[in-house]
Amino acid sequence: MDPPSAGSPYQPVIEALENHPQKKFYNVSKLGGTKYDTLPYSIRVLFESSVRNCDGFLVKETDAMNILDWKTKQNHVEVPFCPARVVLQDFTGIPAMVDFAAMREAVRNAGGDPVKVNPACPTDLTVDHSLQIDFSKWPETVLKNQEMEFGRNRERLQFFKWSSKVFKNISIIPPETGTAHQVNLEYLSKVVFEVKDLLYPDSVVGTDSHTTMVNGLGILGWGVGGIETEAVMLGMPLTLTLPEVVGCELTGTVSPFATSIDIVLSITKHLRQAEVAGKFVEFFGSGVSQLSVADRTTIANMCPEYGAILSFFPVDNVTLKHLKHTGLDKAKLEVMEAYLKAVKLFRNDESSSREPDYSQVVQVSLSSIIPYVSGPKRSQDRVAVNNMKSDFQACLNEKCGVKGFQIAAEKQEDTVPVQYEGNEYKLSHGCVVIAAVISCTNNCNPSVMLAAGLLAKKAVEAGLVVKPYIRTSLSPGSGMVTHYLSSSGVLPYLSKLGFEVVGYGCSTCVGNTAPLPEAIRNAIKQGDIVACGVLSGTKNFEGRLCDCVRANYLASPPLVVAYAIAGTVRIDFETEPLGIGFNGKSIYLRDIWPTRKELHTVEEEYVISSMFKELKEKMEKGNKRWNLLEAPESTLFPWDSKSTYIRCPSFFDKLAKEPVAPQPVENAHVLLYLGDSVTTDHISPAGSIARSSAAAKYLTSKGLTPREFNSYGARRGNDAVMTRGTFANIKLLNKFIGKPAPKTIHFPSGQTLDVFEAAELYQKEGIPVIILAGKKYGLGSSRDWAAKGPFLLGVKAVLAESFEKVHRSQLIGIGIAPLQFRPGENPSTLGLTGKEQFSILFPPELSPRMTLDVKTSTGKVFSVIALFENNMEITLYKYGGSLNFVARRFL
DSSP states (O other), rough: OOOOTTTTTTTTGGEEEETEEEEEEHHHHHHHHHHHSSOOHHHHHHHHHHTTTSSSSSHHHHHHHHHHTTHHHTTOOOOOOOOOOOEEEHHHHHHHHHHHHHHHHHHHHTTTTGGGGGOOSSSSEESSSSOOOOOOSSHHHHHHHHHHHHTTHHHHHHHHHHHHHHHHTEEEEESSOOHHHHHHHIIISSSEETTEEEEOOOEEEESSGGGGGGGGTTTTEEEHHHHHHHHHHHHHHHHEEEEOOOEEEESSSTTTOOOOHHHHHHHHHHHHTTOOSSSSEEEEEETGGGGGGGHHHHHHTTHHHHTEEEEEBBBBBHHHHHHTTOOHHHHHHHHHHHHHHHOOOOOOOOTTTTOOSSEEEEEGGGGGGOOOOOOOEEEOOEEEEGGGHHHHHHEEEESSSSOOOOOGGGTTOOEEEEETEEEEEEEEEEBBBEEEESSSGGSSSHHHHHHHHHHHHHHHHHHHOOOOSSSSEEEEEEEEHHHHHTTTHHHHHHHHOOBOOSSSSSGGGTTTTOOOOOHHHHHHHTTTOEEEEEEESSSSTSSEEEEEOOOOOOOHHHHHHHHHHHHHHHTTTTTTEEOOOOGGGEEOOHHHHHOOHHHHHIIIIIIIHHHHHHHHHHHHHOOOHHHOOOOOOOOOOOOOOOOOSOOOSSTTTTTOOOOOOOEEEEEEEEEEOOOOOOBHHHHHHOSBOOOOSSSHHHHHTOOOOOGGGOTTTTTTHHHHHHHHHHHHOTBBBBTTTSSSSSEEEETTTEEEEEHHHHHHHHHTTOOOOOEESSSBBBBSSSOOOHHHHHHTTTTTEEEOOOOOOOHHHHHHHOOOOEEOTTTTTTTTTTOOOEEEEEEEEEOOSOOOOOEEEEETTTEEEEEEOOOSSSSSHHHHTTTHHHHHHHHHGGG
16 A cells, blocks of 8 residues: 555654665564564564554554554454555456446446546456366367467456556456466565555455465465455455464474475474464474475465465575575665564574564474375375385285285295396386376476486486386476476486476376386286386376286375386385495485475576566566457446446445445345355355356346356356356255255245345345354355345345354445344244244444344344444445445545
8 A cells, every 4th residue: 555644643663774765664673662572473564564554544553552462462352454465366356347347437427536446555466367178188278278268258358458458556467477376476476565665565465365375475465355355455454353373383304305295285284283273374493494485385375274364484585595586686685685674574594583472382393294105006095205115015915905915925025037128127026117207286396396307317427227117207297397307407317217208298197108018017917016106196096007017106206216216115215225326336315315405496596587587578578369459448447238247236326425324124034044054155156157047047148058158257247147146056055945956935925936036026026135044154265246146136134143254244345234143042043934024123323243133023022243343344334335435435
């Protein structure tokens, strides 16, 4: 947001940055004193934001002081947060921009100037987040899918193009650039913002749960719902309960054989067990500096897996080194470092530096993280690499089953001689005959692919080879992988060991392996040998790779290369050599395994710089199809009445300059009587449009065929489709119906109808509707249409036993009252059937969590709690929601 006006009470704490006098900043460290020094780094970011944005109205001095008193106020107060920017992806971006276009229309109709309607908070919208796959065979896949996407979504893209031309403070990232997460991390992230020479920390909210990955760069950010996001875009702060902060202390030294994947999954497991849901997590300790930025962002990206709001890695020397390799200007880096140190947002690697206070501390010893493989028949059967030899021996002894092969004890040491390419080899139980680094999820992390390449380089230089009968192959996930393996100089060494690039696509793990040499196959069958395949894939069922290969192990790419060199899985890497190198020297795995320092260096110099250079070139050149796409430049969007993608919604039809006293709900019918754990996907599905649904009937009436329906997600810019899609989930269980179906009863007529059709009848009859529900109403992703849809169906209130917190705030944000039954009460205990009519009286002056009386047509009276947590939420409700509240300033 823009720097505050001269009237801000904290203006006196603005200082010039040492050695950079033209740069200014709020010296929150000096302002906060010793209390500030004990705050977690993530809370310091919240404090700085409250000081900088303090205006006495939306952000008050008491808010800043509450954050400073975090130690005693955590979990007890709500505080505002004004992020530095917003990031949207296409599915959630389209309804946001349609709302802005509709807001311009409403402001014009109310006599205001529509040109004034623009985001107040810098906003980036990435169009390439979601891809519908039409072609799955290489090489036509990418180009054809992009062409289909562009054609199918031309109307939406033209609307985005119009938005990029007419709205200020918003940037549209065109198609074929990258996903929202990739672009956010690699291009949009600033770490430190600079506006009119004022420096402040980068922070972001986004409309996706994986927005959290930016915390790996020291940028505070998390995902929120579409309605909250739009309010932030318009200059409203987010409101959050001052969170607990769990300190995750990383100690010890990473095992040299543990890969990034091992580390990420192990830390994720620890945090899931620590029950960090709804809390901030912040990393500290001597082990943090051992993690690359790629490791950190992957851990931060896993937040949805362990339930934390975010996982924050403060900026340190590792971060600065990474930013240097991305091509960030040296002068900007110097200013960034100086500023972060001045406000104590820079994490010092020295052990003598004081760590912040935390709500609780979870310790993770990196030394305890060891590498695993999975097998020999199922991916869920994990085996520690240091136990591999003994575990395979146990598999030979066990009865045939999920792990066993039942090989008689006297035959377990049998060998079968075989002639191949003029040389004699001996095959035995555990011999490796297939080794494949394949196109799969393992390959997404550059460090593991580079580890395989560096290990191959050291192996070749030491004189190690792979036996020629072993079927080796390398199938990278993309051309970019081949590019950085080549530019880092390791690809020739992989080739020398037999790991040649065979193409891009699923290969070995789906059984697309070249046949084993006939002599090898015959020897395996002759000796009933339990031969092995080792691959970096996800599937390893018995016989999947080859009918004569019974044991198959999933392993990281460098371990695939190591086992190929060893030629057997019956090896203890600690005590037995991989092979004999030059001059008859025994070479152990530890001799050729690349260190994490080597990996980080190569990754930063060859991968990061290459990726960022390519992305920046894409951003500068733009997209040819996008550049040629025509779009209007009018102040108001020229709505097309025939459009099935973009339509002007009615949210702003009653735009008010002043708050309106809450209106009573009189003689409302129950639209739906729902049970526990109703998710936002039950309320507003995002997937395909069922052919028998109300939305399908609407699209068919517009001349579309089922093939052209696309999805609810793609049509979020059309309120007519989305309203008809509300409660259209086929798994919806309405107690009026008694079985899963998107149906309800229209009580005045007694008809069983689609939910939309019933709601439409109620609205024509002037009858308000409410929803009855059980516990945890609104679980799941924070989907804005899960609130917007019910609003357009005419829902005035939801009466539930409990609400998911984010969805509760979204209901208020659109103008629906969240009402909670008193503890121990629910429709059943109150003797409600849902067939009654309900009247709810709202007093002229509401107060947080006040009790309201509800009367039914049968004479029953009971009380509910109005779940407004603070006066600001009440104000938003009186204006008809947060968007109407903010939009009034344009009048």
